[in-house]
Amino acid sequence: MGAPQVFRFEELGMADVARVGGKNASLGEMVRELTAQGVRVPGGFATSADTYRAYAAANGIGPALRERLEEHRAGRATLRETGAAVRELFLRGEFPEDTARQIRRAYRELCARTGRADLSVAVRSSATAEDLPDASFAGQQETYLHVVGEEQLLAACRRCYASLFTDRAISYRELKGFDHLTIALSVGVQKMVRADLGASGVMFSIDTESGFPHVAVISAAWGLGETVVQGTVDPDKYLVFKPLLDVAEAPVVERTRGAKLHKLVRDPHAPAGTRLEETSSAERAAWVLDDADVLRLGRWAALVEAHYGRPMDMEWAKDGPTGELFLLQARPETVQAGRSATRFTIHHLQRKGRVLAVGSAVGDAVAGGPACVVRTAADIESFRDGAVLVTEMTDPDWVPVMKRAAGIVTDHGGPTSHAAIVSRELGLPAVVGTGDASRRVADGQELTVSCAEGDRGTVYEGRLPFTVEEVDLGALPGTRTAVMVNVASPAAAFRWWRLPADGVGLARMEFVVNNIVRAHPMALVHPERVADAGDRRRIAELTAGFPDGPEYFVQTLALGLAKLAAPYHPRPVVVRLSDFKTNEYAHLVGGAAFEEAEENPMLGFRGASRYYDPRYREGFALECRALRRVRERIGFDNVVVMVPFCRTVAEADRVLATMAEHGLERGRHGLKVYMMCEIPSNVVLAEQFATRFDGFSIGSNDLTQLVLGVDRDAEALRALFDERDEAVTRMISEAIRKAHAAGIPIGICGQGPSNHPDFAEFLVREGIDSISLNPDSFLRTVRRIAETEQRIGHDPARRRRATMES
Known part of the structure; x- marks a missing residue:
């Protein structure tokens, strides 16, 4: 018997990367160090790097390998020919x-430990240079599933040894x-986990697009995980806010249901041992993970990250x-982890054009160029070098081309697909999962790929102007x-x-309702009153997978608000209750059945007057339920609630009483309630309003409109609408003086x-x-504010008031 060449995971740790590669060293580290903390890792063993070297030497591979690589570098053989040979x-x-x-x-011992003869195992590759802090070899070598018996092993x-020289690995x-x-x-x-009968996916302990470090991002699909990694399926997505994991009941800030049209399952008769099959309608409508699963994975992400001391990809x-x-594996996240925390690059799109395609944004940059549509x-x-690569999907064979592109656009895939991973590493903006960009975009057509507008990326027609701003936040x-x-x-x-x-001085609830809820809350409470067949069908589509319409509204709104609050926790986040006008409410799905036409919606049934009115009271109850869920279940008790367009003191009392009926009682669980100071009556009677609210926030748009008598939407009167007019500034000065005299903070959010x-x-x-x-x-x-304070002698180290602290 020679020197040991095979080691149980329990015998390995991160000091053994040179011996068993990054993946296997990490598996050993987790088994040895994190199992006691509840992290489950399938048991197993690893061969050493010396085993590979001995195999290569015994079969005389070295000289032939060197010769083939030299032929490729000299241009006498293509990458495909070299890799195959x-x-x-x-x-x-x-x-x-x-x-x-x-x-x-080692295989027989693993069978004995699990009590299964001929145990089904997964056989994974682990290169000795993989998963370094500045490079990731993830997905470049192969994994073989459902391997049974010594000969198959x-x-x-x-085949794992051979996969060290896949085309993608050579290129990378x-x-x-x-x-x-x-x-x-x-x-x-x-030991094989039967994900083919269950589910699988990937998880990052950091937001891979923005670098926001306080969330775990989980992608999930039915069946084996290759579909998620390769981007051939649109998975469910979940975000967990890590700082509240041990504090709140369910700190999940996003649940996005993917299409999940296919799943990869075991097929012993297929060449690869697997086959791709369509999912059922029930599987597509269902969530892959429930809250308990999401929270368990989120805790594991936090534990793994804390143990390794860096963001992780799992x-x-x-x-x-x-x-x-x-957990099947964990490796360092290599893109966002390498970015500076104080250097901030902002791409500003100067104008927008006709939208050609929309998908998931990768990165936060903008790029333009001619489209090069490559279908296979x-x-x-x-x-063509410098073009925007537009294709159905990429795999590792495409890497040499991708690094020559200005940007990437794909039909299929999500934020964890091959195209997304490589684009991040190359620093390219990419819009992935557009559905049909390769059919809608013409070869040679000028494009702008914009990932600077949030997590949805947009492909615009034409080359649009943009600027790039570099800022040292420090x-x-x-x-x-x-x-x-x-x-x-x-x-x-x-x-x-x-x-x-x-913190956040203004988070507009109606924007969240309009962008992600999309349906009128009263139409969700009373769908039977919606006459339009198209609206009824759309409501059914939106609420699929939810117990009822109200729960759809509450959960969707709560998650949207929680996601807005997450980057600023524990700093205050002021959420303004809905302030749609009747014409805006009517444009929501099902809204026409519940809104009456008004001559001047800007001065009509809006703001506080809706909350206690029978026409909207049930809808307002849903708003309150969503806010309670954000604060009490998800855990963002730094959320402050703000009442808009409150015309009279009596109306303030009615709104506060209605809120209390629905569980939002001022002072309970530390709840603070603010008022928009945007109507002249708010300023005139500021002393009385101040006894009912914890703070004011000036809405300069409406205040200017009502002081000057100028409809802020009137194009012909635009020149007269100016919040710097003396009449407006006097009102603002008086509001500030009265708020301070009453001992409450006052800000401005207009x-x-x-x-x-x-x-x-x-x-x-x-x-x-x-x-x-x-x-x-x-x-x-902020620079102008600091300069002004310096001129008037304010000391930035001594704030006069701890403004809006939760």
Whole structure:
């Protein structure tokens, strides 16, 4: 018996990367260190890198391998020809007798430990240079599933060795400058998790697009996980807010149901041992994971990240027969982890054009160029340098072409697909999972690929102008005035997380309803009153998979608001109750059945007056339920509720009483309730309103409209609409003075400070406590605020008031 060449996972750890590669070393580390904390990893063993070297030496592979690679570099052989020839060298070899004996013995011992003769195992490749801090070899070598018996196992090990020289692996190592001949491969053998009868997916302990570090991002699909990794299926997506895992009941901030049209299942008669089959209508409508599963995976992501001390990329599986979850592997996340926390690059699209396709955004950049539509790998040589690659989907064979592209657009795949992973590593903007871009875009057509508008990427017709702003956030000045942000779209919630904002001064509920709920709340409460057949059908589609329409509204709205709140926790996030006008409500699905036409909706049935009115009271109850869920179940008790367009003191009392009936009682569970100060009566009677609310926020748009008598939507009167008019500024000054006299904070959340730097200066001189800005104007305005404070002698180290603290 020679030196040990096979090791149980329990014998391995991260110090053994040189011996068994990153993947197997990490499996051993998790089995040894994290099993006691509840992380489940299938048991198994690994062959050593020396086993690979011995195999190569015994079969005389080295000289022939070197010769083939030199022919490829010299241009005498294509990548495809080189890869095929090198792989054949490994496939026709034989294991040395001692090596084969040790592998057989380890397999028999694993069978004995699990109590299963001829145990079904997964055989995974683990390169000794993979998963380094600055490079990831994820998915480049092969995995073989449902391997049974000693002979099948030895054959799978040979194929793993051969997969060290897949076309994708050769190309990637050339790109990164790794020496092919110094890399070896370890084989990991794990007890098979029957994900073919259950589910599987991938998980990151960081948001892979924005780098936001406080969420775990989970993708899930039915069957084996290759469909998720390769991007051939649109999976469910779940986001878990890690800081609240041990505090809140269910800190899940996103649940997006994917189409899940196919699943990969076991087929012993197929060449690869698997087959792709269509999912049932029930599987497509169902969620792959329930909250308990999502939270368990989220906790595992946090534990693994904490143990390794860096963001991690993981694969998981759910066993069909038992329902148990397992982590199959973990490796460092290599893209966002390498970015600076203080350097902030912002791409600003100067204007928009005709939309050609929409999908998941990869990265946050913008790029333009002519489209090069390449439908299959057979046509890959037709790609033109500097073009936007438009294709159905990519696989590792496409990497040499992708690195020559200006941007990537695919029909299929999600944020964890091959196209997404490679695009991130190359720093290219990509829009993946568009559905039909390769059919809608013409070859040679000028395009703009925009990933600078949130997690939805857009492909525009034509080359559109854009700017790139580089900011060192560490050099931004401090301010006495709290500087907050206005947010609206959950899709863009994480884009601005690096901004040093003091919280959210305005999160508009109606924007969330319009963008992701899409249906009128009363139509969800009373679908029987919706006469339009198209609206009824659309409501049925939206609410599929939910117990009823109200639960759909509450959960969807709650998750949208929670996602807006997550980047700013524990700083205050002020959520304004819905302030649709009747004409805007009518445009929601089913809304026409519940809204009456008004001559002037801007001054009509809007804001506070709706909340206690029988025409909307049931809809308002759903808003309150959603806010309670955000604060009490998801855990964001830093959410402050704000009442808009409250005309009278008596109306304030009625609204507060209605909120309390629905569980939103001011002061209960620390709830603070603010009021929009946007009607002249709010300023005139500010002392009385101040006894009922915990703070004011000036809405400069409506206040200007009502002080000057100018309809803010009237194009002909645009020149008269100016919040810097003396009549308006006097009202604002009075509101600030009265709020301070009453001992409550007052901020501003209207457009004025974002649009007019001199208006921001005025507010600072008046001593306003907080200014809430649009994120894209934050950086330039915060500098103006600091300069103003310096001129008037404010010390940024001494804030006069701890504004809007939860």
